[in-house]
Amino acid sequence: MSTSPNIARVARVVAAKDLRIEMRSHIVVQQVLPFAGLVMVMFAFALDNDDVLQRVAGGLVWLATLFSLFIVVQRSYAIETSDGALDALRVAGVDSQGIFLGKSAALFVQLITLELLLFVLAVVLYQVQLSLAGLVLLVTCVLCATAGLAFVGTLYGGLTAGAHGRETLLPLLLLPVVAPVVLSATRATESAFLSGGAVLADGWPWVGVLAVFAALFGIGGLLSFGALIEE
């Protein structure tokens, strides 16, 4: 029951199921994407200065991602708990590492879609410039940061979903953990945008921090997810 091909199959089936639910319900596309876009517009209202916006654009994109992360994670577990589906998976002895990887993968895809929109908005609303070398840095940064966010979101989302109806605890648990991701991804993105006199080469060490974060919490999540959702 706990052989590695089984983990891969469970992960694939769970990820496909989560994405299929999104394809049929359009919750992320119709509700979370507009919310994240509105947050970007609100930042422009609050800061009200083109120079400042251009300089802090990277930080604003990642803050908007962070706010949306809470909603997407809660949605990801609302579908599991509304009719006891997560309980059914657990009762049926479905491999918990497979569930963790599958839900992380689905979360990753949804977050990447969201960030794509946010970066397009940053270029349009905040007049950010991007070179080709900057684009390479930015894409690597987004991939590493999103992997980290997806792992941590799945892990702590599973913890609060297992304790029925305590989803309000999620932001308190998640915020301190993702602080290094927000800090590192913001600095790397600023380097990619060359905002405020940032240098491109300074961005790469931050991508290293993001990769280490994703690797550590990916392994930590694989090892501990079963203990978190078990009754």
Next chain:
Amino acid sequence: MNSTAVRSVGTPSTRLFGLLAIACMTWVVVGGLFFTPADLNQGESVRIMYVHVPTAWVAYLAFIVTGVASAMFMFGKKHSLGFDRVAGASAEVGLMFMAITLISGSLWGRLTWGTFWEWDPRLTTTAFLFVTYLGYMAVRGLGGSPQQRARRSAVVAMLAVLEIPLVHFSVVMWRSLHQRASVLSTDGDIKMDGLMLTTLFVGVIGFTCTFAWLVSHRQRVMAMRDILLATQLDSALNERIAEGSQS
């Protein structure tokens, strides 16, 4: 019933820690406030150090104790709840010391740097540790069976061991890349004479003993509550069996 009634409030080890703590604390209060000299640069505010440094040490010690006890619970063969109680007691007491560290640190910062808060890596990491532990205590309060609570909180404590070094490392990197004009007139280095050093050292021992004393009492209270629950379970079971045989 009798065996619990005979139990006294303390044990030899808690009495030893308690007496040591009282002796050391007396030294710190008297020595720190009256006998040690004021610092050349910082003046009288240097005396905050005798509380700030030991509480910061104890805060991080508590974090390590919680992490180690959580790992012992998870990887031990028996998944003994005793380790869970030590982890929870240490986190509770550590949270209090962390709050004292943050408050005394920002008071000292106001007097020395002119600001309550600086984005110093040590300060920032301690603040994150504090928030993480608030979350840990909330997870302990989620309910469920004792084993379930122990498993959940052990995982959260071990994830914090991953998280805190990453927070510290990224803040260090952040500050070193952003060379801004420093408002720090002093980096906190103090030229210490023998009495100051001794008082600080006694303070570290005193606060550590206070920590050990509080944690051993707290985990004893938690153990007694578990015993009480087990006794209640036994009587509930007997009631249930009696109820079944009547019908």
Next chain:
Amino acid sequence: MDALSTSIIDLRDVVAVYNGYPALAGASLSVEKGEIVLFQGPNGAGKSTLLRLCAGLLPVERGTAFVLGCNVQDERERIRSRVGLLGHNNGLYADLSIADNISFWASMVGASQIEIDAAMSRMGIDGSLASRSVGNLSAGQKRRCALACLIVRRAELWLLDEPHAGLDAKGRDEIDAILREASQLGATIVVASHEIERAQHLATRNVAVVAGRVQERS
């Protein structure tokens, strides 16, 4: 010697705790393959706890419990994949169609399209019904979909908690017919219910659960 027993369920003086309460206070029971056993008793008697224990969800405090030849105490993982527990929730994804829900469980265990089709026809789920979202279905249709998931999962032991709850007379008769057919095909079925007259004619054996203990009645 217990491990060699051919019984599907074999409990001896089992004590189990649920939410800090001794819900089972010394239950002994044995169930053979192909039986349809009815647990009856008032609310709070321990029926649901008994089902959860048999599904490997609760630790055994005292006594011994074997399910499908495995010890519940230390072989829970092996039991779980072969047991299907249907509680008050159906465990379905409301945004997916019936067909999606069933094929989700089918690909979990590697069941073929033939098995999926067979399960759906046994549940009386035809093409137009299969493509509807589970969220829009009636309680009876949801219950049938959940049972179809148990079939494609190839569950050997079905543990059903109040399977007739919330259904009209027609829905109840449909569930009864499905359960009889499943037991003829080799599944062992345990049903917990407090509606005695409803479920009695379904069962091959009735068992009274009173105050956390089991009293056999024929």
